[in-house]
Amino acid sequence: MRSSFGKNLKVSIWGGSHEPAIGVDIEGLPLGTEIDMDELQAFMDRRAPGNSPFATKRKEPDVPVAKGGVEGDGLLKVASDIVSFEIINTDTRSADYKALAKVPRPGHADYTARLRYGDQLNMAGGGPFSARMTAPLCIAGGIAKQILAKQGISINAEIYSIGGVKGDAMEAKILEAKEALDSVGGIVEAVVTGLPGGIGGAMYDGIESTLAPILFGIPAVKGVEFGAGFKAADMLGSENNDPFYYDENGCVKTRTNNCGGILGGITTGMPLITRVAFKPTPSIAREQDSIDLETKENTKLVVKGRHDPCVVVRAVPIVEAALAVGILDCMMELDK
Ligand SMILES: Cc1cc2nc3c(=O)[nH]c(=O)nc-3n(C[C@H](O)[C@H](O)[C@H](O)COP(=O)(O)O)c2cc1C
Numbered sequence: 001m002r003s004s005f006g007k008n009l010k011v012s013i014w015g016g017s018h019e020p021a022i023g024v025d026i027e028g029l030p031l032g033t034e035i036d037m038d039e040l041q042a043f044m045d046r047r048a049p050g051n052s053p054f055a056t057k058r059k060e061p062d063v064p065v066a067k068g069g070v071e072g073d074g075l076l077k078v079a080s081d082i083v084s085f086e087i088i089n090t091d092t093r094s095a096d097y098k099a100l101a102k103v104p105r106p107g108h109a110d111y112t113a114r115l116r117y118g119d120q121l122n123m124a125g126g127g128p129f130s131a132r133m134t135a136p137l138c139i140a141g142g143i144a145k146q147i148l149a150k151q152g153i154s155i156n157a158e159i160y161s162i163g164g165v166k167g168d169a170m171e172a173k174i175l176e177a178k179e180a181l182d183s184v185g186g187i188v189e190a191v192v193t194g195l196p197g198g199i200g201g202a203m204y205d206g207i208e209s210t211l212a213p214i215l216f217g218i219p220a221v222k223g224v225e226f227g228a229g230f231k232a233a234d235m236l237g238s239e240n241n242d243p244f245y246y247d248e249n250g251c252v253k254t255r256t257n258n259c260g261g262i263l264g265g266i267t268t269g270m271p272l273i274t275r276v277a278f279k280p281t282p283s284i285a286r287e288q289d290s291i292d293l294e295t296k297e298n299t300k301l302v303v304k305g306r307h308d309p310c311v312v313v314r315a316v317p318i319v320e321a322a323l324a325v326g327i328l329d330c331m332m333e334l335d336k
Helices: 037-047 094-101 110-117 124-129 131-150 169-179 207-216 229-234 312-333
Strands: 002-005 010-015 021-027 034-036 065-068 075-078 082-088 154-162 186-193 221-226 244-246 252-254 272-278 288-292 297-301
Touching: 002 312, 010 131, 021 131, 034 037, 034 131, 037 131, 037 312, 082 131, 094 110, 124 131, 131 154, 131 312, 154 169, 154 312, 186 312, 207 221, 207 272, 207 312, 221 229, 272 312
Parallel strands: none
Antiparallel strands: 002 010, 010 021, 021 082, 034 075, 065 082, 154 186, 186 272, 221 272, 244 252, 288 297
């Protein structure tokens, strides 16, 4: 299956969790653009599960292999209109997923995927709905981050809260859920600095209108807000408006940033701030109610396999990747 994003920077992700490989085709990068593969690998490693008690036990080295459109070794240069990378899937245990074709996991895409695509779609490991598909997104996002960094733009995300708590209590919240054979969700906050004012456009060309779809494309995302977000609905105009002023260098700034650096879909030049809400991991080890799609009876399900007790931990670089692709796409509109 293939899924595509972008108007100027077109990113097309293909494959499935337990297929031989997954990959990404990137269209629109200027010829001669440099890609530092060591830096890209370091970014990919931030997403990989490793041995963290907060992540799945699945081992995914996630090494991007260039398949076309680039020249060189180590420091690659874009040499064609389409740049392609793939990642070989190495650690798959499809047997863990056989039963789920018949008895769908509550909270996962097993049931709706079958409604939409029928029962022949390879759903092992979550198929094209798996978080595995965010590895190719991180290739495109890692490259976009490198390009943006050269223009003085940096994108930094961090965990904002887990299961409603902040700070030191977050780790305990995940371990508590794991021990109870359960899972927990949370929020990632990202700040983009160095972004010039004047990026974006009216209505569907707006920066929020561009970023929201790519953020919602990340599995388990159930909410996206910019600046004060949903809290703005409870504020007075006098509280929510961000007063303008000239700083000592004559640059236009705002005293507060409730708009999250965006007015009318166009960047103000203040930091762009977004928060992304992730639901708890659907695959939990405790018994749940479900249905048997073959016998058409109600049944019980205990999900097996290796799952993240909290997806938020690994989602941080994924949010950065999605934002980098979306922002670069908006910036390339200005070059047209
Ligand atoms: C980094 C990351 C890791 C994830 N790991 C798992 C997992 O181990 N088990 C699982 O059931 N879902 C996991 N998910 C969530 C599912 O992929 C997602 O909930 C599912 O595809 C249904 O899509 P939806 O939640 O967007 O509706 C993960 C999501 C992310 C972003």
